[in-house]
Amino acid sequence: xxxxxxxxxxxxxxxxxxxxxxxxxxxxxxxxxxxxxxxxxxxxxxxxxxxxxxxxxxxxxxxxxxxxxxxxxxxxxxxxxxxxxxxxxxxxxxxxxxxxxxxxxxxxxxxxxxxxxxxxxxxxxxxxxxxxxxxxxxxxxxxxxxxxxxxxxxxxxxxxxxxxxxxxxxxxxxxxxxxxxxxxxxxxxxxxxxxxxxxxxxxxxxxxxxxxxxxxxxxxxxxxxxxxxxxxxxxxxxxxxxxxxxxxxxxxxxxxxxxxxxxxxxxxxxxxxxxxxxxxxxxxxxxxxxxxxxxxxx
Amino acid sequence: xxxxxxxxxxxxxxxxxxxxxxxxxxxxxxxxxxxxxxxxxxxxxxxxxxxxxxxxxxxxxxxxxxxxxxxxxxxxxxxxxxxxxxxxxxxxxxxxxxxxxxxxxxxxxxxxxxxxxxxxxxxxxxxxxxxxxxxxxxxxxxxxxxxxxxxxxxxxxxxxxxxxxxxxxxxxxxxxxxxxxxxxxxxxxxxxxxxxxxxxxxxxxxxxxxxxxxxxx
Numbered sequence: 001x002x003x004x005x006x007x008x009x010x011x012x013x014x015x016x017x018x019x020x021x022x023x024x025x026x027x028x029x030x031x032x033x034x035x036x037x038x039x040x041x042x043x044x045x046x047x048x049x050x051x052x053x054x055x056x057x058x059x060x061x062x063x064x065x066x067x068x069x070x071x072x073x074x075x076x077x078x079x080x081x082x083x084x085x086x087x088x089x090x091x092x093x094x095x096x097x098x099x100x101x102x103x104x105x106x107x108x109x110x111x112x113x114x115x116x117x118x119x120x121x122x123x124x125x126x127x128x129x130x131x132x133x134x135x136x137x138x139x140x141x142x143x144x145x146x147x148x149x150x151x152x153x154x155x156x157x158x159x160x161x162x163x164x165x166x167x168x169x170x171x172x173x174x175x176x177x178x179x180x181x182x183x184x185x186x187x188x189x190x191x192x193x194x195x196x197x198x199x200x201x202x203x204x205x206x207x208x209x210x211x212x213x214x215x216x217x218x219x220x221x222x223x224x225x226x227x228x229x230x231x232x233x234x235x236x237x238x239x240x241x242x243x244x245x246x247x248x249x250x251x252x253x254x255x256x257x258x259x260x261x262x263x264x265x266x267x268x269x270x271x272x273x274x275x276x277x278x279x280x281x282x283x284x285x286x287x288x289x290x291x292x293x294x295x296x297x298x
Numbered sequence: 299x300x301x302x303x304x305x306x307x308x309x310x311x312x313x314x315x316x317x318x319x320x321x322x323x324x325x326x327x328x329x330x331x332x333x334x335x336x337x338x339x340x341x342x343x344x345x346x347x348x349x350x351x352x353x354x355x356x357x358x359x360x361x362x363x364x365x366x367x368x369x370x371x372x373x374x375x376x377x378x379x380x381x382x383x384x385x386x387x388x389x390x391x392x393x394x395x396x397x398x399x400x401x402x403x404x405x406x407x408x409x410x411x412x413x414x415x416x417x418x419x420x421x422x423x424x425x426x427x428x429x430x431x432x433x434x435x436x437x438x439x440x441x442x443x444x445x446x447x448x449x450x451x452x453x454x455x456x457x458x459x460x461x462x463x464x465x466x467x468x469x470x471x472x473x474x475x476x477x478x479x480x481x482x483x484x485x486x487x488x489x490x491x492x493x494x495x496x497x498x499x500x501x502x503x504x505x506x507x508x509x510x511x512x513x514x515x
Contacts, residue, residue, distance in 0.1 A: 071418075078419040081489040113420070117497060124504055131511070148396045148511040 077191070080111040088114055092199040095233045101199070102192050102237055110191040115198020119164050122201055125208045126160075127153040130272030133212045137276050152272060163264050164201065168193040171238075174253070178245055186240045196237050200230040204265065211269065214276035223265050231258045348372045355435045358477040365428050365481065373434020376441050377406045380505075383444045384512055397508055405508075409501045410434060417486060417494045424485040433498070436478035440502065443470035444509045451514055463510060471506040475499055 066073040091105045131149050138144040172190045179187055188196075207226040211219050234257050242250040332340065348371050381402035397405070414429040422429075447463045479495055486494045 075419050075421065078416075078421075080493070082492045083489070085493060113416070113493060117416075117500075120497075121500060124500070124507075128507060146511075146513055148508075148513070150395065150397045150401065150508075 077110070077112040079109060080113055084109075085111070085114055088195075088199050089118075089202050092196075092202050092233050093229060095229065095236060097236075100237055100240065101196055101233050102188060110189070110195040112191070112194070115164055115194055115201075118198050118202050118205070119160050122205055122208070123153065123157045123160050125205050126268055126272050127156050129208045129212050133214060134274050136212065137214050137274055156268070156272065159264075159268070160201070163260075164197055165194065167260055168197050171253075171257070175241055178242070178249070182245045184241055184244050188237075188241060196234065200233050200261075203230045204268075207265075208268070211273055216276060219269060219273070223269060227258075227262055227265055231261050234258070234261065344369070344371065348375075351431075351435050352438060355438050355477050358480045365424070365432065368428045368431035370427070370431060370434065373410075373431065373437065376434060376437045377403060380406070380437065380441045380444055383441075383448060384508060396512055402508065405504065406434075406437065409504070413497045413501055416497055417482065420490050420493055421487045422482075422485050422494065424482065429482065432478055432481045433501070436474045436481075436502075437505065439470040439473040439477070440467075440505050440509060443467050443506075444512075447509060447512060451512075455513070467506050467510045471502055474502045478502075 066076065088105045091101055095101070096104075127149075130152065134149075135146055168190065172188070172193050175184075175187065178184070203226040207222050210222055213219070235254055238257060239250075239254060242253050347367060347369060351369075351372055381399045384397060384402050385399060410430050410433040413433060414426055417424065417429060418426065443466050446466050450459050450462050450466075453459060475495075475498060478498055482498070483491055483495070
């Protein structure tokens, strides 16, 4: 019976071989899938990805098989190429209605490269833009002495990294708890949630650079615009995960996600960027008129 | 051999003895022993190695000297001198001033470690300390820029001095990034080069920003 053992070993070895080219097998079923289905059901299946979710979950389980104390385990979280990172960034900035960011771009290959470096870039962008904006606002004042405000970098770093890691942790815990009560079809792993949150922060980088413009209206328009874009990506990602739940809890969850996202944006704007209208030398003009009136009345 | 079944060596008893191999009168090790040389030779050898690497950074060519014989003396000297020169800027009590010595030190070393880990996690074949060595040595152009900025600021702090400083810092920032990319790019997988180069760009950009915004009290 030695041949059976060899055959069993070969069969056992084969599943490992198929996981190497993980991108191609997952791509093809999706294309066939969308051609076979009617357009009405396409949205649901694209959002849920039920057919390939099983396969991708299985393949994911076979992919990350290194024990967690080896370096190779952590290398599996950085298994992305340049074009993949750029695609994910594009997907977070231009949300396609009906397409789920996780199913479309992440596909059981969540990476930590994007979230980490997007957060790092955002920290320095907000600190530097805030510094530049304050410099331009206070430029003409004679009593103004430029300070680099380096303390704000550490404050920005704490805030943004806390948001990018603690909020996904809380959301993941909440979703796990609801999953134990209500059977949801869609469930995300912790790393996928971190990934979505990290990539959704990308839109704030150009927004922070544009916040240098010292016009209050421009800044608020920018905040609303970027909040709509990244908020919609988050909503479309997490709505399928909670919509089978109690209606009110689902709405409260999605509402909290958007609210926290908005708080981050508005808080950064308020703390790092001084208000631009405090500078007009308005009191001088009425005093001048008053003195001229007094002299005329004499 | 019935008696041998009971033989066992307890781990408390150290095994000691002397193993001598009869060698010829001149073993090859004696030629490379550096214990007897004058101290000046020891120091000059290390200084020459550091100096040679400085020259390699200023004129980046495809040489492997920087990678093969890595050392961290050069980066340490550069980091300490840069952090010292960034002192004395806007030291208000309001905590709004420039970075303190410890902050510069931590940013440079922690930033270099994070970039090295990033390139290794992405599949780079360079070793940890070699990468730290390259990143540290490529801070040299920015240290030169800091020196020039301080000298320019001694002359005045107006718009012209700002433009001069801006041009110098930009040029040195480009030089640092190109030099470190020239050394590190070959060891990265080909379709991830941009992913590795971007954090290096961010690292030198932050250091350049700290240099440019230095204002003396």
